[in-house]
Amino acid sequence: MEKTLPKIEIIEKYCKGCHICVEFCPKDVLEMKGFYASVKNLEACIKCMQCELRCPDFAIKVITE
Amino acid sequence: MAFDYEKFLRPGKLPHIWCPGCGHGIVMKGLIRAMDTLKLKKEETALVSGIGCASRLPGYIDCCTLHTAHGRAAAFATGVKLAKPEMNVILVGGDGDGTAIGGNHFIHACRRNIDMTYIIMNNYIYGMTGGQFSPCTPTGHKASTTPYGNPDPGFDIAKLAIGAGATFVARGTAFHANQIDKLIVEAIQHKGFSVVEILDDCPTTYGRRNKYKSVIEMMNRLKEVAVPVKAAEKMTAEQLQGKVLTGVLYKDDSKPEYTAEYAKVIERATAAK
Numbered sequence: 001m002e003k004t005l006p007k008i009e010i011i012e013k014y015c016k017g018c019h020i021c022v023e024f025c026p027k028d029v030l031e032m033k034g035f036y037a038s039v040k041n042l043e044a045c046i047k048c049m050q051c052e053l054r055c056p057d058f059a060i061k062v063i064t065e
Numbered sequence: 066m067a068f069d070y071e072k073f074l075r076p077g078k079l080p081h082i083w084c085p086g087c088g089h090g091i092v093m094k095g096l097i098r099a100m101d102t103l104k105l106k107k108e109e110t111a112l113v114s115g116i117g118c119a120s121r122l123p124g125y126i127d128c129c130t131l132h133t134a135h136g137r138a139a140a141f142a143t144g145v146k147l148a149k150p151e152m153n154v155i156l157v158g159g160d161g162d163g164t165a166i167g168g169n170h171f172i173h174a175c176r177r178n179i180d181m182t183y184i185i186m187n188n189y190i191y192g193m194t195g196g197q198f199s200p201c202t203p204t205g206h207k208a209s210t211t212p213y214g215n216p217d218p219g220f221d222i223a224k225l226a227i228g229a230g231a232t233f234v235a236r237g238t239a240f241h242a243n244q245i246d247k248l249i250v251e252a253i254q255h256k257g258f259s260v261v262e263i264l265d266d267c268p269t270t271y272g273r274r275n276k277y278k279s280v281i282e283m284m285n286r287l288k289e290v291a292v293p294v295k296a297a298e299k300m301t302a303e304q305l306q307g308k309v310l311t312g313v314l315y316k317d318d319s320k321p322e323y324t325a326e327y328a329k330v331i332e333r334a335t336a337a338k
Contacts, residue, residue: 009067014079018086023281052067053242056090058079061067 006047007063012036014059021051021060073097075127082121084192086280088239088265092186093122095237095245095263096155100128102250110153113142115167118193118267119159119186136167139174142181150324153253154180160187161199164220168200175229175258179323182252182259185222188267196270207274226260227315233259234315239266240287241311251313257322264291264309 008029017035026048031040037060045062052062074097083089100110107128114120116135123130129152133141138156146154163171163185174181190208191197198208200220207214226234233255235248245263252259266272266283277283294312297305 016080016085018280020086020280020284024284053094054091056083056087056094057081057085058070058074058090058094063067 004065005042006045008039008042008045008051009061009063010037010039011059011061014057016057016059018056020054020056024050024054026050068098068101070094070097073100073127074125078125081125083118084267084269086266086268086283087118087192088188088263088284089119089122089186091239091242092119092184092245092263092265093125095242096122096157096184096249097126098246099249099253100126102246103253105153105253109151110155111142111145111149112155112157113138113145114157115162116193117159117162117191119157119188119265120162122157136162136165137170138162139167139170139181139183143174143177143179146179146181146324147327150180150328154182155253156181156183158183158185159192159199160185160189160201160220160222161191161197164222164225165200172225172229175226175231175260177323178230178232178257178320180256180258182249182255182261184249184252185260185262186265187222187262188265188271189219190267190271192267192270196267196274206271209270209274222262223260223310223314226262230258230320231260231315232257232317232320233313234262235260235313236262236264236309236311238264238287238291238309238311240284241291244311248313255316256318257320 015036022030027044029045051060111129112123113131114123115138142154142156189201196209198211198215202215203219205214223234237244237248252261268280272283290309291311292308
């Protein structure tokens with residue numbers, strides 16, 4: 001079965017660049033691009049939702065089917 | 066599916082005032098998930114807070130909210146609960162607001178066992194006012210008012226609450242984000258005064274002075290010190306040195322609840338006329 005990829009939405013207006021999502025992602029999907037978090041490797045995402053759960057700033061949404 | 070936090074938030078309030086990496090946002094998300102699990106109605110939920118970083122939380126959530134004087138959240142909340150016993154009253158605040166300036170109100174709310182939930186975000190410091198040491202600052206740690214190390218021993222909020230008579234006491238950490246909403250759900254469901262202490266991080270005024278290199282290091286420290294209650298039963302006193310127990314620490318359903326007792330007083334007084 002083909003793997004369905006989620007859509008990771010990062011709201012830059014809310015992101016304060018604290019690195020929490022980047023550090024606690026178990027699959028190294030996110031990276032810091034300048035001040036904000038951004039998606040580096042969406043293919044590796046296992047939809048564990050850790051980034052959405054831990055983001056203190058309501059800045060990440062992992063949209064799955 | 067992404068959790069819809071927005072339906073619980075007042076529009077246009079984000080981004081919030083908390084610093085980058087502050088755990089208060091994580092606790093607020095936990096509280097929102099707990100409110101969603103319990104299907105709490107906006108008009109039947111009152112969020113009460115005092116002054117401080119953590120006490121800014123009710124401003125963001127769309128329900129009945131009350132932002133009161135420093136440390137007096139428990140006093141105002143008692144008034145709300147007595148006037149409207151059907152309301153779900155939730156108090157939020159920090160360690161300084163709850164245990165120093167509001168310490169007296171806190172212990173007496175515990176003693177009365179009034180049906181409220183107190184979420185204390187313990188970041189070991191007064192963050193908003195410039196990093197002064199709080200009663201929870203560990204011995205030897207630095208704050209703006211103790212630059213050579215804090216000589217005082219710190220409070221154990223959970224033990225203080227149990228000793229003062231609270232009937233539900235739990236502890237979580239900002240690192241264990243998944244557990245926060247479960248503890249808050251259990252605390253709100255409990256009939257009586259429930260205290261949920263969440264160990265938090267303050268990178269700006271506490272971490273910086275105490276040689277924490279980053280937010281991640283502070284989060285990892287929370288991960289290291291936390292030991293679930295069940296796991297702690299199998300550990301020796303030596304292994305538990307420097308650790309903090311997490312989970313539901315105390316629960317007692319036998320003690321009478323204050324608003325129910327007060328209703329009886331009203332009944333007796335009306336009958337006596």
